[in-house]
Amino acid sequence: MKHETKHAYVFPDPAAMVTVSDGAGGANIITLAWVGMASSDPRSITIAIRPTRHSHGLLVAAGEFCLNIPGEELVRETDWCGVHSGRDFDKWTETGLTPEPSVHIAAPRITQCRYALECTVTETVHIGVHDLFVARVEGAYADPAILNDRGHVDYTLLRPMAYMPDQYWSLGERIYGYGDSKKDPAE
Numbered sequence: 459m460k461h462e463t464k465h466a467y468v469f470p471d472p473a474a475m476v477t478v479s480d481g482a483g484g485a486n487i488i489t490l491a492w493v494g495m496a497s498s499d500p501r502s503i504t505i506a507i508r509p510t511r512h513s514h515g516l517l518v519a520a521g522e523f524c525l526n527i528p529g530e531e532l533v534r535e536t537d538w539c540g541v542h543s544g545r546d547f548d549k550w551t552e553t554g555l556t557p558e559p560s561v562h563i564a565a566p567r568i569t570q571c572r573y574a575l576e577c578t579v580t581e582t583v584h585i586g587v588h589d590l591f592v593a594r595v596e597g598a599y600a601d602p603a604i605l606n607d608r609g610h611v612d613y614t615l616l617r618p619m620a621y622m623p624d625q626y627w628s629l630g631e632r633i634y635g636y637g638d639s640k641k642d643p644a645e
């Protein structure tokens with residue numbers, strides 16, 4: 459029998475860093491875990507951000523952002539951008555992360571993150587103390603060094619992190635493939 463718990467989350471989530479233009483030629487970085495796929499066509503994702511974050515106002519003004527997926531070697535930088543505000547710090551200078559130009563949007567990608575989605579906001583849903591931004595993926599970009607011969611991301615090379623309140627985890631081994639159950643002799 460289960461007991462009711464206050465630990466009410468969906469987990470694991472990705473640990474991601476979102477970049478948003480400041481409208482003056484610069485950009486801020488915010489760490490987000492409440493990130494998800496929303497549709498495959500048009501390819502869309504969601505991010506949930508509290509209006510109190512500095513990045514929230516920037517995002518409302520810009521209407522676009524870049525979702526950067528760090529590898530586990532960037533765990534300290536990822537955390538740093540999630541416990542300091544762009545109101546008080548230039549997170550690029552403080553972390554050593556560097557911007558590289560995006561193709562579809564003004565917000566730069568983070569060079570050190572080897573996978574990035576350039577997105578434009580299509581809908582905003584106000585939900586309690588968070589706003590949920592639905593966004594269309596305008597382009598997906600990966601360092602060729604993390605792609606396999608089919609052009610898919612090799613997760614063992616990217617080494618994305620899982621976030622579970624309030625800890626960062628590295629991922630273990632691949633244990634199964636999509637549809638492998640159809641190949642089970644039991645079926």
Ligand SMILES: Cc1cc2nc3c(=O)[nH]c(=O)nc-3n(C[C@H](O)[C@H](O)[C@H](O)COP(=O)(O)O)c2cc1C
Binds near residue numbers: 491514539541621
């Ligand atoms: C691992 C992690 C995940 C986070 N996820 C979210 C999130 O999904 N939504 C959100 O509003 N804040 C989230 N935060 C908090 C913001 O990153 C944090 O408040 C940050 O300092 C805001 O930066 P800004 O004021 O420069 O926008 C998260 C922080 C960490 C460390």
